[in-house]
Amino acid sequence: MATVINPRGQQYVDLLDRVWGERRGLVGWLTTTDHKRIGIMYFFTALAFFGAGGVEALLIRTQLFGPHGHVLSPAAYDQVFTMHGITMIFLFVIPMTTGAFGNYLLPLMIGARDMAFPRMNALSYWIYLASGIFIYIALAQGHAPNAGWFDYVPLASKTYNPSINIDFYGWGLIFNGISSTAASINFIVTIFKLRAPGMSLNRMPLFCYAFLAVSFALLFALPSLSVACLFLELDRQLGFHFYDASHGGNPLLWQNLFWIFGHPEVYIIILPAFGIATSIIPAFSHRKMVFFPLVALAEILVAFLGFGVWVHHMFTVGYATVTTIYFAAASLIIVIPSAIQLFAWITTIMTGTPQFKTPMLFIIGFIVFFIIGGLSGVTLAAIPFDQQVHDSYYVIAHFHFVIFGAAVFPILGGMYFWFPKVTGKLYHEGVGKLSFWATFVGTLVTFFPMHILGLMGMVRRNYTYPPGLGFSTLNALETVAAYVLAAGLLMIVLNLAISYFKGPAAGNDPFEGDTLEWSTGSPPPPYNYAVIPTVTSPYPMWDKQDRELDNKRLERGEGVLALGHRTPGTTVQDARLDEILNMPPHSIWPPVTALGLAGIFAMLLLGHLFIAAGFAAVIALTLIGWHHHGVQP
Amino acid sequence: MSAVPGQPIERDSPAGAVRLAHRRRAQPNGWWGMALFLCSEVTIFGTMIATYFYLEFGVHHWPPRGIAAEKVAAPAIATGALVATSVLVWFAARAARAGARGIVLWSVGLAFVVQAAYLGVQVALMSHDLEHFSPRGTAYGSIYYTLLGTHHAHVLVGCLLDLTVLWFVARKGLTNYWLTATRNLALYWYVINTLAVLVLLTQLSPSL
Numbered sequence: 001m002a003t004v005i006n007p008r009g010q011q012y013v014d015l016l017d018r019v020w021g022e023r024r025g026l027v028g029w030l031t032t033t034d035h036k037r038i039g040i041m042y043f044f045t046a047l048a049f050f051g052a053g054g055v056e057a058l059l060i061r062t063q064l065f066g067p068h069g070h071v072l073s074p075a076a077y078d079q080v081f082t083m084h085g086i087t088m089i090f091l092f093v094i095p096m097t098t099g100a101f102g103n104y105l106l107p108l109m110i111g112a113r114d115m116a117f118p119r120m121n122a123l124s125y126w127i128y129l130a131s132g133i134f135i136y137i138a139l140a141q142g143h144a145p146n147a148g149w150f151d152y153v154p155l156a157s158k159t160y161n162p163s164i165n166i167d168f169y170g171w172g173l174i175f176n177g178i179s180s181t182a183a184s185i186n187f188i189v190t191i192f193k194l195r196a197p198g199m200s201l202n203r204m205p206l207f208c209y210a211f212l213a214v215s216f217a218l219l220f221a222l223p224s225l226s227v228a229c230l231f232l233e234l235d236r237q238l239g240f241h242f243y244d245a246s247h248g249g250n251p252l253l254w255q256n257l258f259w260i261f262g263h264p265e266v267y268i269i270i271l272p273a274f275g276i277a278t279s280i281i282p283a284f285s286h287r288k289m290v291f292f293p294l295v296a297l298a299e300i301l302v303a304f305l306g307f308g309v310w311v312h313h314m315f316t317v318g319y320a321t322v323t324t325i326y327f328a329a330a331s332l333i334i335v336i337p338s339a340i341q342l343f344a345w346i347t348t349i350m351t352g353t354p355q356f357k358t359p360m361l362f363i364i365g366f367i368v369f370f371i372i373g374g375l376s377g378v379t380l381a382a383i384p385f386d387q388q389v390h391d392s393y394y395v396i397a398h399f400h401f402v403i404f405g406a407a408v409f410p411i412l413g414g415m416y417f418w419f420p421k422v423t424g425k426l427y428h429e430g431v432g433k434l435s436f437w438a439t440f441v442g443t444l445v446t447f448f449p450m451h452i453l454g455l456m457g458m459v460r461r462n463y464t465y466p467p468g469l470g471f472s473t474l475n476a477l478e479t480v481a482a483y484v485l486a487a488g489l490l491m492i493v494l495n496l497a498i499s500y501f502k503g504p505a506a507g508n509d510p511f512e513g514d515t516l517e518w519s520t521g522s523p524p525p526p527y528n529y530a531v532i533p534t535v536t537s538p539y540p541m542w543d544k545q546d547r548e549l550d551n552k553r554l555e556r557g558e559g560v561l562a563l564g565h566r567t568p569g570t571t572v573q574d575a576r577l578d579e580i581l582n583m584p585p586h587s588i589w590p591p592v593t594a595l596g597l598a599g600i601f602a603m604l605l606l607g608h609l610f611i612a613a614g615f616a617a618v619i620a621l622t623l624i625g626w627h628h629h630g631v632q633p
Numbered sequence: 634m635s636a637v638p639g640q641p642i643e644r645d646s647p648a649g650a651v652r653l654a655h656r657r658r659a660q661p662n663g664w665w666g667m668a669l670f671l672c673s674e675v676t677i678f679g680t681m682i683a684t685y686f687y688l689e690f691g692v693h694h695w696p697p698r699g700i701a702a703e704k705v706a707a708p709a710i711a712t713g714a715l716v717a718t719s720v721l722v723w724f725a726a727r728a729a730r731a732g733a734r735g736i737v738l739w740s741v742g743l744a745f746v747v748q749a750a751y752l753g754v755q756v757a758l759m760s761h762d763l764e765h766f767s768p769r770g771t772a773y774g775s776i777y778y779t780l781l782g783t784h785h786a787h788v789l790v791g792c793l794l795d796l797t798v799l800w801f802v803a804r805k806g807l808t809n810y811w812l813t814a815t816r817n818l819a820l821y822w823y824v825i826n827t828l829a830v831l832v833l834l835t836q837l838s839p840s841l
Contacts, residue, residue, distance in 0.1 A: 223676035240775035248772035
C-alpha cells in the first residue's frame, strides 16, 4: 500500500519540497549530493562503459569467427581483450551494482533521506568517471593496457612492455580504487547509522545485507590491488625491483597480491546480484524469503570466505601440494553458503505463487546460469582438473557464466524491476520477455560451447587459430550467438528508453514489492519520504498498519523533519533514534576534488612527480574549503 | 520530534555539541567513517609488511650482502616519542567532549610539534640510509623505502590534519563538526602510532 498524502499532510510536503528543492540544469547535476541523482549518473556512465565493453566483446568474437581472422591485429587484439576485462569489471559491473543500484535504492530501502556522507558520495562518482576516462584515453591513443585484465608480470614489466600501456592500467586502477573505497565506507556507515528507527539489523532487507557484505569485501580487498599496482609502477617508472627475480624480487608476488584482491572481487561482483534476486523473488512469488537469517548469514559468509581462496587461481605455479590442497578445500567450502542461497531462492519460488514477469524471468535465468557456473567452478577447485584446463576456454566459459550470467542477469532484471520506481513509467512486458529470451539464448550459446573448446585445447587470449583443429564450427556458433545476445541487450535499452517517453504511469507500487522504496512516489521526491517510515519487520511494505500509521503521523507533522536537510541517525544494532542529522544540500567541492585527483594521476602517469605534488597541495586546499562549509558529521 | 537530542540548532553551538556528545548512544557517523578508512589503511600496511617478509623468505641473505642491518637506537627512540603523542591526542579528544577548547588546542599543538619533529628525524634517517643503499639496487631496498615512505606519508597527512583541526577549532570553536573531527584526529593517531611500531619492528627485524 502506498503512502497517500492527505490535505493536512500536504503543508508539510510543500515545506519539504521547498527545503529539498534541487538546483536545475547542468549546475544541478554537477553539484548534486542527492543519492538518487548520483545513482542515475552512475547508471548512465556504467551503461556507456557497458556499451564500450560490449563492442570490445563483439570485436573479439568477430575476430574468432573463423580461422585466421584478420579483423584485429595481434597487438590490437591484446588491447581489446584487456580493455574488455577492465571495463566490464571495474567500469561496469561494480559501478552499476554498488554505484547505481546501491546508491539509488539503499537509502530508500532503509528509510533514510540520503547516504551518510552525501558529498563523499558525489566525490566517489566523479572519481569513478574521471578514472574511466583516464583509462579510455589510453585506448583512444592506441596505448591501452595489453597484458590481460590481471596484468601478470613479467609480461607487464618495463622490460617486456616498455610503452605507456601498462602505466594506464597501474595508475588507472589505483585511481578507480579510491572511488570504490570511499563508496564502500559510505555504504557501511549508511547501513549502520541511517536506518529508519525500528529497522533493527534483523529487520533489514536482504538487499542491504548483500551490500553490507560487498562493502566490507571492497574495503579489505582493494588495498591489495592498490599496493600491487603501486609496486608495479615503482618498478616500471623508478626502477624498483618488487617483481624482478634478478634483484631479489618475485613475479609471484604480483599474482598473490592481485588474486588476494581478485577472488573477493568475484564475490564483490556477484553479491549485489544476490541482493537484487532476494528483492525480486519475494515480490513476484508473493511470499517472504524462506530461511531469512540463513540467507543473510550466507551473504556475509560468502564475502568472508572469498578472502581465503585466492591460490586456486595459481594452481599451476608450482606451489607445494599441501598449500594447494588447503585452497582447494577452502574453495569447495564456499559451495555451502552459495547453496543455502540457491535453495532459499528456489524454495521461495516453489512454495509461493510465482508470477513470471520480465524481472522474474531474468532471475530464473540467473539461477540457471549460477548453477552452470557454480558447477564448473567446483570442477576448477579440483587441482588436477584445474591444471589440465588452466588458461583454456573452459575457464572463460566458467567465469562468464558466473560474471555475466549470474551477475549481469540480475542487473538486467533489476533494471526492469525498479524502472517504474525511478521513472514513474511501466515498461512493455511483451518486449521485456522477448529481450529476456534473446539474452538468455544468446548467453547460453555464446558461452556454453567454450567449455567444449577449452576441453579440446583452445587456449584463451590467442588472437586466432588455424583450421583443422575442430575449433571453427563452435567459434562461429558462439560469434553468431554473441550478436543475438547484443540484440537482446539493445532490445532492453530500447524498451526502457521508449517506455520512459511513452509508457503508462506506474504508480507507487506496481509489483506489490515488500521493501520501503515502494511506499514513496515514483520517481521519489528529493527527500525520499515525507515522514520517516515506521518499521516493524523486514517486509515493511506488507505491514499495512505501519503505512497507515505513517499517513497519520504525516497529518500530525510527526517525523517530518522539514526544517532543513534532515534525517534521523540511529543506533547500529537496534536502530533506536539517537540524533537528527543535518545533511549537506549541494556542493561544488566533490567534482573539483576529483579533477585535482585526475591531475595527480595524469602527472604520475607522465612521470612529473613534482607537478603531481603540486596537484596534491591544491587538493589539500580544496579540502579546507570543503570543511569550511562543513555540516555536522 | 522536537524533544529529540541533536537538533541542528543545538549541534552548531559548542555547549550543545558537548551535550550531544554525552547523550549519543552510538558513535557519530564521522567517527565510523574514520574508523573504516583506517581499516583500509591498516590493510595497506599489512600488505606491505607481508610483502617484506614474503620477499625475505625468497632469498638467502636479508638484507642482501653489502647492506648493514639497521641500527636500533635512533628509530626506536623516535618511534617512542611518536607513540607518546597518543596520550596528547587522547587528552585532546577527552577535552573536546568536555568542551574545553583551550586544552584541545594545547594538546593538539604539542602533539603536532612532536609529530613534526619525528617526521623530520625520520626523513634525516632515511636520507642517511639512501647514502648506503638505494631502492633501485635490490628488492630489499625497494620494500624498505616503500614501507617507510608510506608510513612517513601517513605521518605527514596526520600533521596536516593537526593543523586543520587547530585552525578550525581556534576559529569556529568546538561545534559538533569539529568536536567529532578532534575525536577522529585522535583515532587516526592511535592507529598510525600503532602502525609505526609495526613498521619499526619490520624495519629492525634483521637486527633483532
